[in-house]
Amino acid sequence: xxxxxxxxxxxxxxxxxxxxxxxxxxxPNSEFSRDLKARFSANGIEWMERDEANYILQLGPERFxxxxxxxxxxxxxxxxxxxxxxxxxxxxxxxxMAMEPAEAVIVKQMENDPRNVVGKAEEIxxxxxxxxxxxxxxxxxxxxxxxxxx
Amino acid sequence: HxxxxxxKSVPEALRDKRCRSxxxxxxxxxxxxxxxxxxxxxxxxxxxxxSELQGDDVYLRGGVxxxxxxxxxxxxDAHFDRSVRQGTVSGGITLREPGVLLRGKEAQYSADTxxxxxxxxxxxxxEQHLHGTATRLRRDADGLLFVEGGELSFCAPDDEQWxxxxxxxxxxxxxxxxxxxxxxxxxGGIPVLYLPWVRFPLDDRRRxxxxxxxxxxxxxxxxxxxxxxxxxxxxxYDLLYVPRYIQERGTxxxxxxxxxxxxxxxxxxxxxxxxxxxxxxxxRPEEGDRERWLSVVKHNGLFDQRWRSRVDYSKASDVDYxxxxxxxxxxxxxRTNLLQLGSLDYLGDDWLIGADIQQYQSLADDINxxxxxxxxLTARFRGDNTPFEFDPIVLAQYSYFDTDDDRVTGQRVYMExxxxxxxxxxxxxxxxxxxxxxxxxxxxxxxxAGTDSPTAGSALASLDGGLYFERHTALAGxxxxxxxxxRIFYLFSEYENQLDQPDFDSAELTxxxxxxxxxxxxxxxxxxxxxxxLSVGLTTRYISDEDxxxxxxxxxxxxxxxxxxxxxxxxxxxxLDQSSSEMAAEVNFYPNKRLSLRxxxxxxxxxxxxNAGNLQARYQRxxxxxxxxxxxxxxxxTLVDRDIVTAQAHLSTYYPINxxxxxxxxxxxxxxxxxxxxxxxxxxxxSCCWRIRLLHLRYFDTAGRQNPDFSDPDLEREYSxxxxxxxxxxxxxxxxxxxxxxxxxxxxxxxxx
Numbered sequence: 001x002x003x004x005x006x007x008x009x010x011x012x013x014x015x016x017x018x019x020x021x022x023x024x025x026x027x028p029n030s031e032f033s034r035d036l037k038a039r040f041s042a043n044g045i046e047w048m049e050r051d052e053a054n055y056i057l058q059l060g061p062e063r064f065x066x067x068x069x070x071x072x073x074x075x076x077x078x079x080x081x082x083x084x085x086x087x088x089x090x091x092x093x094x095x096x097m098a099m100e101p102a103e104a105v106i107v108k109q110m111e112n113d114p115r116n117v118v119g120k121a122e123e124i125x126x127x128x129x130x131x132x133x134x135x136x137x138x139x140x141x142x143x144x145x146x147x148x149x150x
Numbered sequence: 151h152x153x154x155x156x157x158k159s160v161p162e163a164l165r166d167k168r169c170r171s172x173x174x175x176x177x178x179x180x181x182x183x184x185x186x187x188x189x190x191x192x193x194x195x196x197x198x199x200x201s202e203l204q205g206d207d208v209y210l211r212g213g214v215x216x217x218x219x220x221x222x223x224x225x226x227d228a229h230f231d232r233s234v235r236q237g238t239v240s241g242g243i244t245l246r247e248p249g250v251l252l253r254g255k256e257a258q259y260s261a262d263t264x265x266x267x268x269x270x271x272x273x274x275x276x277e278q279h280l281h282g283t284a285t286r287l288r289r290d291a292d293g294l295l296f297v298e299g300g301e302l303s304f305c306a307p308d309d310e311q312w313x314x315x316x317x318x319x320x321x322x323x324x325x326x327x328x329x330x331x332x333x334x335x336x337x338g339g340i341p342v343l344y345l346p347w348v349r350f351p352l353d354d355r356r357r358x359x360x361x362x363x364x365x366x367x368x369x370x371x372x373x374x375x376x377x378x379x380x381x382x383x384x385x386x387y388d389l390l391y392v393p394r395y396i397q398e399r400g401t402x403x404x405x406x407x408x409x410x411x412x413x414x415x416x417x418x419x420x421x422x423x424x425x426x427x428x429x430x431x432x433x434r435p436e437e438g439d440r441e442r443w444l445s446v447v448k449h450n451g452l453f454d455q456r457w458r459s460r461v462d463y464s465k466a467s468d469v470d471y472x473x474x475x476x477x478x479x480x481x482x483x484x485r486t487n488l489l490q491l492g493s494l495d496y497l498g499d500d501w502l503i504g505a506d507i508q509q510y511q512s513l514a515d516d517i518n519x520x521x522x523x524x525x526x527l528t529a530r531f532r533g534d535n536t537p538f539e540f541d542p543i544v545l546a547q548y549s550y551f552d553t554d555d556d557r558v559t560g561q562r563v564y565m566e567x568x569x570x571x572x573x574x575x576x577x578x579x580x581x582x583x584x585x586x587x588x589x590x591x592x593x594x595x596x597x598x599a600g601t602d603s604p605t606a607g608s609a610l611a612s613l614d615g616g617l618y619f620e621r622h623t624a625l626a627g628x629x630x631x632x633x634x635x636x637r638i639f640y641l642f643s644e645y646e647n648q649l650d651q652p653d654f655d656s657a658e659l660t661x662x663x664x665x666x667x668x669x670x671x672x673x674x675x676x677x678x679x680x681x682x683x684l685s686v687g688l689t690t691r692y693i694s695d696e697d698x699x700x701x702x703x704x705x706x707x708x709x710x711x712x713x714x715x716x717x718x719x720x721x722x723x724x725x726l727d728q729s730s731s732e733m734a735a736e737v738n739f740y741p742n743k744r745l746s747l748r749x750x751x752x753x754x755x756x757x758x759x760x761n762a763g764n765l766q767a768r769y770q771r772x773x774x775x776x777x778x779x780x781x782x783x784x785x786x787x788t789l790v791d792r793d794i795v796t797a798q799a800h801l802s803t804y805y806p807i808n809x810x811x812x813x814x815x816x817x818x819x820x821x822x823x824x825x826x827x828x829x830x831x832x833x834x835x836x837s838c839c840w841r842i843r844l845l846h847l848r849y850f851d852t853a854g855r856q857n858p859d860f861s862d863p864d865l866e867r868e869y870s871x872x873x874x875x876x877x878x879x880x881x882x883x884x885x886x887x888x889x890x891x892x893x894x895x896x897x898x899x900x901x902x903x
Contacts, residue, residue, distance in 0.1 A: 119657025145698020
């Protein structure tokens with residue numbers, strides 16, 4: 001059916017010039033920044049100082065929100081919807097926009113148990129970690145494709 | 151007049167919604183000028199029919215025009231002192247900068263700082279859509295405008311439906327804030343309100359009318375009037391006091407002090423105090439004549455990019471506080487607990503070290519306070535997942551759990567150590583992991599059952615691997631890349647008897663696609679789960695060839711259990727012996743920027759039952775129209791004592807009928823009880839410079855009784871009616887309406903115009 005293993009010549013490979021990047025964020029040591037940096041590094045991106053980098057990835061903070069998705073018969077939350085989002089944009093060394101500002105969004109649902117608040121708070125913590133990983137994956141994919149499509 | 155251009159003369163491209171509703175717009179002749187052309191460093195070019203030089207004094211007469219960078223000054227006559235670079239211009243002057251037009255009879259002007267003072271002035275802020283007049287208009291070196299003895303309006307200059315007249319008005323365009331002192335609000339030329347002090351937003355950044363009175367009426371308290379008073383004590387420190395009168399209850403005093411500082415971060419300290427609540431005394435006579443109060447501390451800090459601190463502390467006088475007194479948000483009223491948390495983390499290059507103190511105050515009569523962490527200390531090695539290098543796994547955690555109830559309490563130590571070796575290729579990845587987990591308790595058991603110091607240890611090994619296949623394809627004429635991403639995850643974890651262990655912070659994780667690739671089925675650290683299982687998942691994506699946007703992703707997977715799972719959250723429960731898990735599927739579809747469809751399903755092939763399903767569709771149009779359709783279904787498996795299915799439908803919309811009228815509505819409907827849980831509808835009229843919204847809301851309150859049904863005839867509905875009047879560009883009455891709309895209509899964001 002035409003499927004092939006992704007190879008070096010793939011459209012998803014980050015072009016050589018995009019591989020020297022600088023990460024511009026207010027919170028470079030947070031879990032999110034670390035996850036994103038590690039994921040980009042594993043895919044061949046070298047993190048440089050600002051004045052040596054070809055491209056600057058501007059990363060906004062992760063924003064997390066939680067709301068009730070459905071209510072049980074006591075009008076208490078039966079399910080939560082969790083949303084994590086982050087804005088990002090890429091500029092070139094001269095400061096000009098190399099990629100339109102975009103927002104990565106991840107939405108998850110979970111079952112709530114109003115009688116086990118602490119256990120469910122720990123579950124939210126686990127899901128937050130996964131959402132962070134999926135956010136940075138999404139950002140990597142979008143920048144990779146954008147760069148490759150140029 | 152004042153750069154105002156009637157609609158028919160406005161270029162087609164600039165006729166936006168606001169232009170249509172106002173019948174015209176301001177067109178700034180300097181809109182295209184170069185912002186880098188800073189007047190402070192630019193030369194002065196002056197022209198006039200006549201000029202005369204006397205020492206440092208320059209006299210210009212007849213059609214004076216002075217250009218300095220992007221700044222333009224026009225007038226009849228001018229005198230300029232070159233030694234101090236200051237001058238006076240008189241006779242029908244015009245001072246322009248991009249976004250600002252100032253007119254007047256006479257101006258004093260400093261070329262170095264741009265400071266100016268103009269008599270009998272008129273002014274326009276093009277982007278803010280504001281115009282006004284002033285007996286004296288002053289512009290300081292920072293670009294702040296001070297209007298003395300003047301008025302201000304967002305309306306079209308020839309159709310002033312409202313205006314603010316004030317002794318003094320300060321406009322800070324850079325900050326997006328305006329402040330008026332001794333202000334009278336005129337509606338249609340009639341003064342209707344006197345405000346000794348009012349602060350208002352000039353743009354989207356602080357758009358809600360935070361500091362306007364708030365009016366509403368509902369069945370939980372009758373008429374409700376709140377009048378915020380704001381004290382701007384310093385640029386980084388302010389205070390908000392809100393006396394609030396509730397007809398059937400009494401007066402509530404709300405206070406919030408905010409402080410922000412680069413070293414110590416953001417702090418907000420506040421609360422509310424109600425000395426007497428008449429309705430509460432009638433409803434809950436057993437509580438006596440109790441005062442009602444709330445205290446709130448919030449803090450977020452990041453020092454030196456390494457030390458992260460957080461405080462989120464709320465405490466209420468009684469379990470009904472939010473239900474009775476928070477009318478802005480249904481979600482808040484339905485809270486069953488209040489978080490009380492303090493945490494400090496060190497974000498090192500190799501280690502993340504954190505300390506938490508956490509407890510919850512229960513907001514329900516029938517729910518006990520949960521376990522408190524006093525404290526929890528965690529140290530974790532931060533791996534960096536470099537491909538083809540060993541990455542150590544080290545985690546150590548100490549926790550002390552306490553409770554006010556008669557339950558087991560104690561200390562817990564959790565440790566894990568191991569390594570992972572990530573391998574990554576263009577075509578896929580493989581990641582073996584091995585670690586050992588160890589758990590030890592020191593317990594105080596009220597009924598002396600079981601051992602006081604149980605321990606457990608378990609080795610875990612996993613192998614995570616995936617491949618990426620892709621092909622080029624086209625759909626509806628669009629070039630697409632389709633990927634196929636099979637993934638397998640094998641997990642083995644030793645069984646260890648854990649019958650004597652308490653449950654301090656564990657819960658069973660909700661089954662979803664993500665669960666396939668997790669190392670545990672429990673949250674928290676009280677259970678080391680046993681596993682011998684293989685997860686198989688498949689994801690496909692359709693990605694745009696042009697810009698990498700993902701149109702569709704779909705995933706499907708299942709876990710195959712090779713052994714029964716004996717570790718249970720409740721040790722009395724028997725082993726789980728199914729040979730495979732439910733099937734989990736996720737589909738996300740984003741065909742264009744307007745439409746989104748998210749769908750997740752959990753299906754049990756053994757019983758043939760759908761155990762959970764969730765569908766959310768949203769359509770958003772450029773004109774602000776939003777439509778939402780949602781359905782959520784869940785057969786709760788983890789709650790043994792309750793087997794009620796929740797099935798809920800959601801419909802909501804915000805819909806502009808034309809440029810002036812909009813309708814909005816929301817419905818959350820319980821399918822299993824065949825009744826509406828909460829619904830809301832309303833109407834909005836929008837003119838050039840003001841807007842009115844009426845909103846009516848019906849909802850069920852959190853029921854205090856055990857297991858009532860939504861169709862229970864005894865269950866009382868609450869009703870609430872809210873009015874919002876917004877004077878555009880200045881905020882207005884009734885910001886709670888905005889809160890309710892944003893809360894109940896997903897994807898709705900209020901805009902000022």
